[in-house]
Amino acid sequence: MNQSKLFCTLGMLLYSISLSAVASGYVSYDQPKIAITNVNIIDGTGSKIKEAQTVVIEAGKIKTIMASASTTIAEDVTIIDGKGKTLIPGLIMMHEHMFYPTGNAHYTEMLHSFPKLYLAGGATTVRTAGTTSPYGDLNVRDAINSGDTIGPAMDVTAPYLNGPGLPILKLKALRDAENAKAMIDYWVSEGVTSYKAYINIRTKELETVIEQAHLRDHKVTAHLCSITYREAAEMGIDNLEHGFFAATDFVKDKQKDMCPEGAHQSLVDLDIDSPEVNDLIAYLVEKKVAITSTLTIYETFTKGRPQAYPLALEALIPQVKEQYQNRWLTISQQEDATWPVVFNKMMQLEKKFVAAGGLLMAGTDPTGYGGVVAGFSNQRMIELLYEAGFSVEEVIKIATLNAANYLNKQQTIGSVEVGKNADLVLINGDLSVDISRIQDMPVVFKNGIGYDTKKIVADNKAIVGLH
Numbered sequence: 084m085n086q087s088k089l090f091c092t093l094g095m096l097l098y099s100i101s102l103s104a105v106a107s108g109y110v111s112y113d114q115p116k117i118a119i120t121n122v123n124i125i126d127g128t129g130s131k132i133k134e135a136q137t138v139v140i141e142a143g144k145i146k147t148i149m150a151s152a153s154t155t156i157a158e159d160v161t162i163i164d165g166k167g168k169t170l171i172p173g174l175i176m177m178h179e180h181m182f183y184p185t186g187n188a189h190y191t192e193m194l195h196s197f198p199k200l201y202l203a204g205g206a207t208t209v210r211t212a213g214t215t216s217p218y219g220d221l222n223v224r225d226a227i228n229s230g231d232t233i234g235p236a237m238d239v240t241a242p243y244l245n246g247p248g249l250p251i252l253k254l255k256a257l258r259d260a261e262n263a264k265a266m267i268d269y270w271v272s273e274g275v276t277s278y279k280a281y282i283n284i285r286t287k288e289l290e291t292v293i294e295q296a297h298l299r300d301h302k303v304t305a306h307l308c309s310i311t312y313r314e315a316a317e318m319g320i321d322n323l324e325h326g327f328f329a330a331t332d333f334v335k336d337k338q339k340d341m342c343p344e345g346a347h348q349s350l351v352d353l354d355i356d357s358p359e360v361n362d363l364i365a366y367l368v369e370k371k372v373a374i375t376s377t378l379t380i381y382e383t384f385t386k387g388r389p390q391a392y393p394l395a396l397e398a399l400i401p402q403v404k405e406q407y408q409n410r411w412l413t414i415s416q417q418e419d420a421t422w423p424v425v426f427n428k429m430m431q432l433e434k435k436f437v438a439a440g441g442l443l444m445a446g447t448d449p450t451g452y453g454g455v456v457a458g459f460s461n462q463r464m465i466e467l468l469y470e471a472g473f474s475v476e477e478v479i480k481i482a483t484l485n486a487a488n489y490l491n492k493q494q495t496i497g498s499v500e501v502g503k504n505a506d507l508v509l510i511n512g513d514l515s516v517d518i519s520r521i522q523d524m525p526v527v528f529k530n531g532i533g534y535d536t537k538k539i540v541a542d543n544k545a546i547v548g549l550h
Contacts, residue, residue: 106231108538109199109534109535109542110535111526111533112526112528112532113532114160114161115141116140116159116161117139117161117533118139118140118154118156119137119138119140119170119507119509120154120156120163120164120166121135121136121151121164121166122137122166122169122170122509123136123513123515124138124170124171124499125169125499126172127483127499128498129484130476131476132169132476135151136149136151138507139156139160140531141531142531143504143531144503145499145501148500163509167513168512169510169513169515170507171205171508171514172479172483172497172506172507172508173207173496173506173508174205174206174208174482174483174508175207175208175444175482175483175486175487176201176209176446176447177375178210178212178325178375178377178446178447179206179449180197180211180212180213180214180448181194181197182214182215182216183456183457183548184449185402186403189252189253190251190253191548191549192215192216193457193547194216194223196457196546196547197234197458198227198234199232199233199234199458199539199542200398200458200459200543200547201235202234202235202534202539203458203527203534203543204457204458204459204460204524204536205458205461205462205521205527206458207496207506207508208235208238208487208492209235209236209238210238210240211237211238211240212448213240213242213243213306214242215253215254217241217273220237220239220240221273223237224237224239233529235529236529238277238490239274239275239277240275240278240279241266241277241278241279242254242255244278244279244280244281244289244292245257245280245281245282245284246282246283246284246285246309246340248342249282254281257284257285259287259288260290263292264291267292268295271299271301277301278296278302279303279305280292280307281305282306282309282342283308283309283342284305284307284309285340286339286340289305289310289318289320293319293320302321302322302489303320304321304323304324305320305322305323306324306325307331308329308331308342308346309331309340310331312327312330312331312363312367313332313366315372316366316370316372321372321489322373322374322444323372323374323375324375324446325375325380325448326374326375326377326378326433327350327429327432327433327436328350331349332359333350333352333360334346335349347421350425351421355431355432364436364439364441365439368436368439368441372441373441373443373485373489374441374443375444376443376444376468376481377448377464378429378430379447379448379460379467380447380451381422381425381429382426383452383453383455385423386420387423390408391454391456391459392462394540395460396408397545398459398545399547400546400549402548403547406452406453407453407454410452430470430471431471431472434471434473437477437481442488444482444486445464445465445468446464462524464482465478465479465482465518468481475514475515475518484497484498485497504529506528506530509526509527509528509533510523510524511523524536
């Protein structure tokens, strides 16, 4: 073996050893048989909370769930006392990224910190709804799957599928429909599993993306503007991002394939009980278009909303922390009162969508000017859905089983049920009494391995924005 190959081989070996050491350093439970006793369960199906239950984990799966009073634990089982705690399924977050805004319309990859922080925040599965570093996302996914590092299971999207006109240097502008097909062909060969259309995509390009994805049994989501929700639903799109914040259906003078300037004002003026709103919701439900709620990102633009959690701010490097706080302060002092109006209406529209039979999922979208930080914002999203008027059982279903159904993985993840993967989150306190307890999850189980979330958070202080 020549010297360069030797150095390469040694380097890869050391890298693998280092990653494996990092992964094992965060494990608090890896015994073959574990019982969580006397715990209250919100199982993700929408059913009422079940009190004083025992959940037995064996070989990475949920083996039994029984009332603690009638359960006998074998001597070879490690016991975790769940009294006073709540157990929920691992969160399945559907609008996530492995990058973070670092200023001047630039997004920096957080391939080291974000996978760990997502897991520490309770997410055992995520979809990267858009990427600026597809090879980075794919390699992180593979490293997690092989056990070389820790993080959630990842459904990786192709690079953004966008038309021309957006001044973000890392995003490609599609030339035409044929170019869209070529992108799909290439990224399928590289191993992506879903696709995201973006703000300025045009009709023929989106039609091609949907057609090509569906030929491969893959799904397409979109953050739209140039195309309305109704038009996308007519084309057969699977999912729409950002609740109804991105809908341009209500702009009176909207031109085909053009992103209108009056989109925000149309939402300010919108009567959410109008026939046109009810008709759109009914049509989306009829066409089985799922909606992803991302209240976390829109909260950052809304005057009167709180800053990010203190622990989230501690995770940021000083420069991006200062950038975020300065912008948040500016928003808190501005006279424009339209965002609170829109934020409240969009919450109500998500409720209407679910009441009409629509499939609502949850995501966080760590973009904008900052403040939406992987993991911490998973938890904030739970709080915001509850604030929107969903019951705690409904909230957990939105953030778990609904997404599992969309991903066609409901047989293995998404709820606390016998036979499913032991993807579980143990929460200190009664979540049905105090939704803010979601912020205190000492252990997150993925495939039956329990990770110490406090260790993960402590090791990722002051690095978001760098790596």
